[in-house]
Amino acid sequence: MSPLCVSYVHDVSVENGDECVTVKTPTNESLAERITCKWTPIVLYLLTGCSIGSFGSGATSVSVQNVVYEDVTISNSDAGVEFKNYPNCAGTVRNISYYGFTLVRLAFGLYITLNTAH
Template sequence: VVEGGDECVSVKSPSDGVTVKDVTCIKTDGCSLGSMGPAARDYSINNVRFENISLTDASNGIIVKSYNDAQGAINNLTCINFTLTRVAYAIKLDSSWGNTKWDQTRFRQKRALAGQRWTNFQFISFHGTTSGPRPVVTLNCDQKGRCTGLVFKDIQVTGTNMPKPKFVAACGTYDSVSSEAVGSLRAC
């Protein structure tokens, strides 16, 4: 059990072959990969598995986060059996995390030149509730490197006044159970 503070579990670069299993997170920022800061060059995170994770009153279920001018790759992330209770963002990929809205606009072209590759992410069996009017899935991927090979299965997360998912530069597949949460993700 991890209670309070920043992230519950955070995987940083360089990492390969990390498994996080049977963890309960209460009042944390959730589970994360990153952040990869603005000076990150050639960051590398591979073969990470989160399994049987329970989060209550958290900012995120799982978040992959980097600044928009970081460079590198994340490959093979598996997140399975997440139980969420009042979590702000269930699944969030954000390649411009940590930047203000002004910074995001200013660095949009720079980000397109940087290149972040996030591939082969699986999100399987997410159940529970969000804490407010936010999409279940938010994918803000690098427009050059993109997020490819995303798989969503058995996503059953509910909340109040939830807007539609927001996708930038992402593609993948989802099953019929997840269609309400992930509805408009385009195929790769």
């Protein structure tokens, strides 16, 4: 089994045409706080703010836990929070917390997909 990763992302502004802050496997104890997500006019994919995954088709040892997103502002996006997975994945995603989100001009606050292409 791969070692679990610990991450801390804070006090940043991200401006792009895809995801803002994404957590992938393996992750343990990830904190993202005081984040601003803005999107450029170039649309590449489904524009999302804070994503979990994707884990890839056939992944068998997904391990994402103890993730906190706090004080996040997301504007002009398709989705604020996205969970991306494939139906043939196996593993654990647990203890994911979202606090203090400001969502402006979004299509979906939460978007869950079980057959992601990106």
